[in-house]
Amino acid sequence: MAIKGVLRPGFAQVRVLDMKEAIIHYRDRIGLTVVSTEADGRVYLKAYDEFDRHSIILRECDEAGIDYMSFKVDNEESLNHYEEQIRKAGFDVTPVEAGEQPGVGRRIHFTAPTGHRFDLYVQMELSNNGPMTNNPDVSQLDPTGMKAIRFDHCLLYGRDLDGTQNLFVDILGFSVSEQVIDDDTGMVIATFLTCSNKAHDLALVRHDEDGKLHHVSFLVEDWSAIRDAADIMTRYDISRDIGPTRHGITRGQTIYFFDPSGNRNEVFAGGYHFYPDNPVRIWQASSVGKAIFYYERELNDRFMTVVT
Amino acid sequence: MEKEKFQISIKGLDEKIICEEDEALLTALEKQGFAKIPVGCRKGGCGICKIKILEGEFKIGKMSIKHVSLAERKMNFSLACKTFPKSDLRLEIFKKNNKVITIRA
Numbered sequence: 108m109a110i111k112g113v114l115r116p117g118f119a120q121v122r123v124l125d126m127k128e129a130i131i132h133y134r135d136r137i138g139l140t141v142v143s144t145e146a147d148g149r150v151y152l153k154a155y156d157e158f159d160r161h162s163i164i165l166r167e168c169d170e171a172g173i174d175y176m177s178f179k180v181d182n183e184e185s186l187n188h189y190e191e192q193i194r195k196a197g198f199d200v201t202p203v204e205a206g207e208q209p210g211v212g213r214r215i216h217f218t219a220p221t222g223h224r225f226d227l228y229v230q231m232e233l234s235n236n237g238p239m240t241n242n243p244d245v246s247q248l249d250p251t252g253m254k255a256i257r258f259d260h261c262l263l264y265g266r267d268l269d270g271t272q273n274l275f276v277d278i279l280g281f282s283v284s285e286q287v288i289d290d291d292t293g294m295v296i297a298t299f300l301t302c303s304n305k306a307h308d309l310a311l312v313r314h315d316e317d318g319k320l321h322h323v324s325f326l327v328e329d330w331s332a333i334r335d336a337a338d339i340m341t342r343y344d345i346s347r348d349i350g351p352t353r354h355g356i357t358r359g360q361t362i363y364f365f366d367p368s369g370n371r372n373e374v375f376a377g378g379y380h381f382y383p384d385n386p387v388r389i390w391q392a393s394s395v396g397k398a399i400f401y402y403e404r405e406l407n408d409r410f411m412t413v414v415t
Numbered sequence: 416m417e418k419e420k421f422q423i424s425i426k427g428l429d430e431k432i433i434c435e436e437d438e439a440l441l442t443a444l445e446k447q448g449f450a451k452i453p454v455g456c457r458k459g460g461c462g463i464c465k466i467k468i469l470e471g472e473f474k475i476g477k478m479s480i481k482h483v484s485l486a487e488r489k490m491n492f493s494l495a496c497k498t499f500p501k502s503d504l505r506l507e508i509f510k511k512n513n514k515v516i517t518i519r520a
């Protein structure tokens with residue numbers, strides 16, 4: 108099926124405790140470009156291979172975490188359709204005026220059952236630093252730092268995982284690519300959702316507190332790029348969680364690490380291609396170590412407990 | 416100039432840990448293989464390394480207010496990853512470190 112409706116993750120607004128340190132981390136270490144700093148203090152950034160104006164927004168605040176994650180939708184008709192369907196399902200939908208973020212058209216936002224705020228929007232200005240379109244070179248800007256290609260996905264933690272999963276599947280047309288289920292009860296502990304050809308665009312883990320961020324992930328090119336990112340982490344004494352390793356789920360190669368406010372980031376490479384006719388891949392909780400960290404074959408304590 | 420070194424003792428435990436001035440308590444604990452305190456983000460965001468300082472002088476860095484409120488700060492609650500000693504310290508830790516955990520719903 109051609110990709111229609113919800114196209115992809117568009118942007119995430121992340122709360123940081125110290126803007127100066129955050130900019131050094133996201134710009135100089137991860138390799139994003141600062142697009143603008145607005146009057147309200149929010150800083151807009153993008154990765155070198157993204158066409159649109161921005162993909163990460165940093166907001167200084169005395170509490171770390173995520174404000175919202177936004178998905179880009181193909182056209183106004185779809186946006187209206189989703190707005191109506193989300194309302195019908197009993198959720199409040201709040202309109203956000205065009206221009207609330209520079210270069211972004213009208214958005215709608217809703218709070219999912221896991222307590223996370225999500226946005227949908229259609230329009231964002233194109234960047235003049237995006238990928239070239241005429242006899243294009245590999246990049247217009249020289250990639251720097253960890254050479255993040257794009258903002259890729261988020262993993263979010265909250266209680267009513269089934270509720271949020273159903274909203275994304277039934278209303279927004281996402282597919283489930285993989286799940287971790289409890290061996291005895293069949294209860295879903297983690298679910299991996301895709302709206303595209305990627306193994307996941309959004310992942311959810313059941314957790315006893317709502318609205319939590321586990322990580323914001325950036326795509327890098329390959330296993331060598333993961334190694335180079337690891338070198339940068341050591342060189343600049345970045346707080347590393349785990350990796351380089353591989354996920355059993357998605358098969359992506361990965362490092363988890365933390366920004367200077369304690370928000371977890373990931374550099375992610377590879378992962379299989381998903382098609383909507385693929386069966387769901389299931390992991391029993393008793394094999395969860397391999398599912399999450401394929402080489403270690405066990406979870407570290409931090410995976411389930413450390414969130415912002 | 417030599418960095419000043421302080422002795423950190425923990426309620427209920429015999430071991431003493433050395434922490435340099437300008438070194439976060441959590442860094443010192445982690446470096447010296449002290450596995451009893453959980454190590455999370457190391458950046459004041461996740462709250463897992465919460466402690467209470469029972470005795471001694473210290474300063475703190477930026478941390479999420481969600482995990483240590485202003486009222487708690489006055490009562491000497493803090494996060495080990497954002498606490499820097501200015502004297503010998505005695506502290507209390509709250510969460511245990513489980514090296515490996517299994518998910519059970």
Ligand code: FES
Pocket residue numbers: 369441453454455456457458459460461462463464465494495496497
């Ligand atoms: S380790 Fe996360 S707040 Fe200290």
Ligand SMILES: [Fe+2]
Pocket residue numbers: 260261262322324373375
């Ligand atoms: Fe991820």
